[in-house]
Amino acid sequence: MSTNSAAQAQVAAQKSARRLPPELSIFLVLIGIALVYEILGWIFVGQSFLMNTQRLTIIILQVSVIGIIAVGVTQVIITGGIDLSSGSVVGMTAMFSASLAQSSTWPRALYPSLTDMPVIVPVALGIGVGLLAGFINGQLIAKTKIPPFIATLGMMVSARGISKWYTKGQPVSGLTDQFSFIGTGIWPVVIFLVVAVIFHIALRYTRYGKFTYAIGANVQAARVSGINVESHLVKVYAIAGALAGLAGVVTAARAQTAQAGMGVMYELDAIAATVIGGTSLAGGVGRITGTVIGTVILGVMTSGFTFLRVDAFYQEIVKGVIIVAAVVVDVYRQKKRKT
Numbered sequence: 001m002s003t004n005s006a007a008q009a010q011v012a013a014q015k016s017a018r019r020l021p022p023e024l025s026i027f028l029v030l031i032g033i034a035l036v037y038e039i040l041g042w043i044f045v046g047q048s049f050l051m052n053t054q055r056l057t058i059i060i061l062q063v064s065v066i067g068i069i070a071v072g073v074t075q076v077i078i079t080g081g082i083d084l085s086s087g088s089v090v091g092m093t094a095m096f097s098a099s100l101a102q103s104s105t106w107p108r109a110l111y112p113s114l115t116d117m118p119v120i121v122p123v124a125l126g127i128g129v130g131l132l133a134g135f136i137n138g139q140l141i142a143k144t145k146i147p148p149f150i151a152t153l154g155m156m157v158s159a160r161g162i163s164k165w166y167t168k169g170q171p172v173s174g175l176t177d178q179f180s181f182i183g184t185g186i187w188p189v190v191i192f193l194v195v196a197v198i199f200h201i202a203l204r205y206t207r208y209g210k211f212t213y214a215i216g217a218n219v220q221a222a223r224v225s226g227i228n229v230e231s232h233l234v235k236v237y238a239i240a241g242a243l244a245g246l247a248g249v250v251t252a253a254r255a256q257t258a259q260a261g262m263g264v265m266y267e268l269d270a271i272a273a274t275v276i277g278g279t280s281l282a283g284g285v286g287r288i289t290g291t292v293i294g295t296v297i298l299g300v301m302t303s304g305f306t307f308l309r310v311d312a313f314y315q316e317i318v319k320g321v322i323i324v325a326a327v328v329v330d331v332y333r334q335k336k337r338k339t
Contacts, residue, residue, distance in 0.1 A: 022278045026293045033297060037304035049307055063299035064188035065090075065254075067292060068247040069270040070277075071192075071199050072134075072240030074291045077274055078203075079236055080216045080283025081141065081148035085155035086244040086270055089133045090263030092163040093248030097126030098172040098258035101179035119178040126249040127242050133159055134241015138234030156267070163260040172258040183253030191250060195243065200288040212236060216283030272319065273298045275326045282334055 034050060041049040049055070069086045076083045100122040133155055140151040181187070203209035211232045214222040223229050247266070252258040277294025279286030301322070305315045 023287065023289045023293060026276070026278055026290050026297070030293055030297050030300065033304070034300055037300070037307065040304075040308055044308060047307075049304060055303060055307070059296070059299045059303045060189050061186075061254075062302070063273075063295045064192040065247045065251050066266060066269045066273060066298065067192040067295040068195055068250065069244050069266055070273040070291050070295050071195050071288060072243035073267075073270045074274045074277070074279050074286050074288060075199065075203070075212055075236050076148070076240050077271070077279050077281060078212050078216045078283060078286045079233060080219065081233070081237070082271070082281075083134075083137065083152045083237070083240050084149065084267050085133065085137060085152040085159055086240065086247075087263040087266035087268070088156045088159035088163070089130050089241060089244040090248040090251055090266050091260055092133070092159040092166075093126040093130045093245040094252035094258040094262045095163045095166050095172060095260060096129050097122040097249045098175055098179075098252040099167065100125055101175045101252070102172065103174055103176055117176065119176070119182070122179055123182070123249050126252075127245040130245020130248065131238050131242040134238040134244070135234060137241065138237030141237065142230035142233040160260070163262075167260070169260055172252075173256070175252070175256050180253050180256045183250055183255070188250050188254060191246070195246070196288050196292050199239075203288060208232075208235070213284055216285070218284075268323075269298060272323045272326070275323060275330065278330075280330050280334060281327060282330070 037049040041047050069090065073083050073086060100117055101119070102117075137148075137152050137155050140146050140154075141148050182191075203212060211222070211227050214225065214227060215229055215232060219229055248263065251262055255262070273295040274286070274291050275281065275294070276297055277286070277290035277292070279291060298319075301319070302315065305318070310318075
């Protein structure tokens with residue numbers, strides 16, 4: 001190795017050592033946002049934002065559903081795709097699972113020893129319907145080469161229509177205690193964290209994760225290296241759909257009812273949390289840990305706006321600006337990485 005090459009390698013190593021891990025830098029952003037709300041809270045409201053245990057608990061509970069969706073969306077975006085259907089899939093799966101979680105749905109004449117439908121049935125149905133929706137998305141994208149934006153946009157409209165057709169637009173209520181228990185207490189948070197840990201391990205330490213990153217980094221190189229790109233894309237979108245289905249189950253259980261309008265705009269919140277968490281829309285870059293922090297950032301921002309009594313339409317404007325800013329930062333990082 002020449003002297004110049006050795007010097008360049010040493011400089012590159014020093015720059016790499018000085019660079020903060022992505023998750024740490026995102027976490028510092030979270031701390032900064034929380035401190036800003038704390039200061040503004042004392043100035044304009046006369047209260048502490050961080051010293052309210054109930055508020056912090058509500059934040060974590062509120063972001064758990066978005067977090068479950070965002071874990072699936074992260075994997076889709078890492079492949080270089082997008083999923084606009086997850087919010088509608090949440091509404092559709094909430095309606096399907098809740099309809100089987102009603103006390104009156106269990107055929108007691110045939111099974112008199114059981115008073116209600118076993119909770120595993122509506123849960124499995126919700127996840128299964130979401131899996132099917134994601135599978136269809138994946139098939140359309142992989143087999144017909146339709147852009148992910150168009151394929152998932154079609155599913156977004158169709159899933160919302162199915163949820164309205166299924167119950168003729170009427171809400172579903174009277175859910176069993178066993179089903180509603182899924183959405184009580186800290187269970188939504190536990191489900192979110194378990195899902196996050198499972199797919200963090202899958203992306204970091206399994207062949208599934210290596211294939212996912214490889215497709216997002218360079219799809220042609222991935223295909224040449226022997227990866228069945230089409231088959232893997234179907235898996236990724238099916239998993240994203242299944243997680244949206246799980247989020248629909250949790251949403252219905254938390255609300256103890258289901259309506260066709262559930263999950264509206266959830267897909268954009270999940271994409272925002274993913275991008276804020278450091279996942280590149282260009283594909284090939286992203287981590288579940290960053291998505292978890294990004295989800296919490298989104299929850300803190302929403303709760304902070306409410307705490308400061310900021311009108312809802314201002315909240316949407318600021319959220320849009322932050323999403324665009326996160327994308328601009330991602331583009332800057334991509335350019336810097338290439339130089």
